[in-house]
Amino acid sequence: MSGVRAQQKEKTRRLLIDAALKQLSAERSFSSLSLREVAKEAGLAPTSFYRHFSDMNELGLTLVDEAGLTLRQLMRQARQRIAKGGSVIHISVATFMELIESNGNVFRLLLRERSGTSAAFRAAVIREIRYFTMELCDYLQQANDLDGEVAYMQANAAVTIVFSAGSDALDIDDKVVREQLSKQTIQQLRFIARGAAELSDRRKAGRKN
Amino acid sequence: MSGVRAQQKEKTRRLLIDAALKQLSAERSFSSLSLREVAKEAGLAPTSFYRHFSDMNELGLTLVDEAGLTLRQLMRQARQRIAKGGSVIHISVATFMELIESNGNVFRLLLRERSGTSAAFRAAVIREIRYFTMELCDYLQQANDLDGEVAYMQANAAVTIVFSAGSDALDIDDKVVREQLSKQTIQQLRFIARGAAELSDRRKAGRKN
DNA sequence: AACAATAGCGTACACGTGCACACTCAAATT
DNA sequence: AATTTGAGTGTGCACGTGTACGCTATTGTT
Structure with missing residues (x-):
């Protein structure tokens, strides 16, 4: 050999x-x-x-795996930027939007196969997104000292919002409109963060009494 | 004739x-x-x-229109239930989940064509979802006396979360797991509602000073 | 040096596709 | 009563598809 x-x-x-x-x-x-x-x-x-x-199926699953890899690289990239200081949410959204711009077709693959006709594809995509969500969940839990279940709900909601914004961004050419979308997404993520923080606090207070 | x-x-x-x-x-x-x-x-x-x-395309667009109709009927149905009292969020999620169970394939059509390969289809689906979002936006603005822009961001985020949950629900058979998903979705909607209410209050306070 | 394994090729086949064309025959119009 | 319209049919074509089969030529093994 x-x-x-x-x-x-x-x-x-x-x-x-x-x-x-x-x-x-x-x-x-x-x-x-x-x-x-x-x-x-x-x-x-x-x-x-x-x-x-x-099979073409096998090729497809390979592509989904690669897309998941890209997603994880994105997360690492965002973390590096965050370590240098700045708003966590802002940096995350900006990093994600850059992925859309540079790797639009990879992201499209994930979006499409998530609701596609092949159960295997759907499962593969969902798995990759779950990895992504879990990594965010861990981060949120540690950084913000959140209740575990609350952190998961926040991570899940945040990923959903960001992916949806990414999907919208794919159909937007105008840079100004894209910026507007980013701003809106950031605000929505803040809504969620705010609600999650409150629930986590309430739960912690409940445990002490 | x-x-x-x-x-x-x-x-x-x-x-x-x-x-x-x-x-x-x-x-x-x-x-x-x-x-x-x-x-x-x-x-x-x-x-x-x-x-x-x-064309098959023309048939498809007709189907999307019908799906949008179904969506609007859902909204009306939810409103009727809400008028009889109960948690708005809870009832809305429950009503939506019933749609998934009874009209899963119609909902699947929307999900798929939203990220499909035909620009016309995507536009049609987005239009239907926008109607849905706008109706929710009006409701939120009036019922909770919110700032217009904030109400839109909340409506948009809420629809995104609910649609995503619906998409997940399509792949869940177990009724218990489905119920769990509903509970999680309700909580996430509360996060958003909470964050939106706060921002709206802050904006109103800002205007008075 | 002889042999086995295998990446890549070319041909061939059966199948499903959209669609064009020339019909039929009942309803509507005159 | 005579004529026009148009919904539905059947045949047929050219095309792209997945994939089975047998082949060549190069690498790896003995």
Whole structure:
């Protein structure tokens, strides 16, 4: 196993993945992609596809995994910025919006497959979003000293709001309108943070009595 | 124009609409439906389809319109229940969850086409959701005497949370888990309501000084 | 050096698709 | 009563699809 062969295989595997990603757009969903199209874009014969994936489904799940990875990188990036000081909510929203702008099609993939027709896809997307939510939950719990259940509800609501805003942002070209959307999203996240903090306090007070 | 003919036409038009709705499911999206399938389900020859819709697209937009109608009926229904007394948030969530249970496929249609590949579909869905949001916004503004902009942000966030919960509910069979989801959603809506009320108060106080 | 494994190719097939076209025949109009 | 309209039919075409099959050529193993 010198690797010359395996290395080449990995290379064309990436070619296929990238070919699929490249064809994704606002007008083109993964499910509308055909095996032949992807193979062609990768410069392969249709039948060679099977040397790497048994199925378009398998390719799709790989893409979802990669998208989840992107999401986790985003979280790390946001944390680094936060460590340098500034409003947590503001920085998080800004970082997320930058993802939308630079990796719109990856995000679209997640949004679409979350409500798609394949149970496996839906489960995979939900899993990735859950990771994301859980990481935020831990952070909130520690940073704001929240009740665990309350922190989860806040994290869940926050992720929902941010993803929805991201979805809206995908259809907005005007930079000014986008900024407006960010501002609104930030305010909504503050609503949630405020409500969560109060409930957490009330619960803690209840326990002491 | 005695109507015997027009009446029959309307009847088979409904047949087509119902056929399409019938074929929608968790595993079957509208975009995956073919003209031939729909026509067959309606008991028509494929080519007869064109006497009623120029396109599958046109049928789809009609379905989205109907879904929007369903949404507005839901709002009315919730209001009637609220008038009889009880927690506004609780009743609203319960009513919405009933819609998910009885009209899951209609709701799925909205969710999917909102992030679909057709700009026209996306616009149509967004329009319907906006109507819904605006109606809620008016209600919140009047009932809670809120600042207009704040009321909109609250309505927008609330609809986002509820729709997301609805989307989750579609994949939950267990009634207990569903109830848990409802409880969580109610709590999240309270977070938002709390935060919105505070901001609105602060704004009003600011104006007086 | 001989052999096995395998990435990639080209051909071929059956299938479902949207849609064009030329019909029929009942309802509506004149 | 004569004519026009239009809802619904059946046939047929060109196209894109997934994938089975047998092949080549290169790498890895013995």
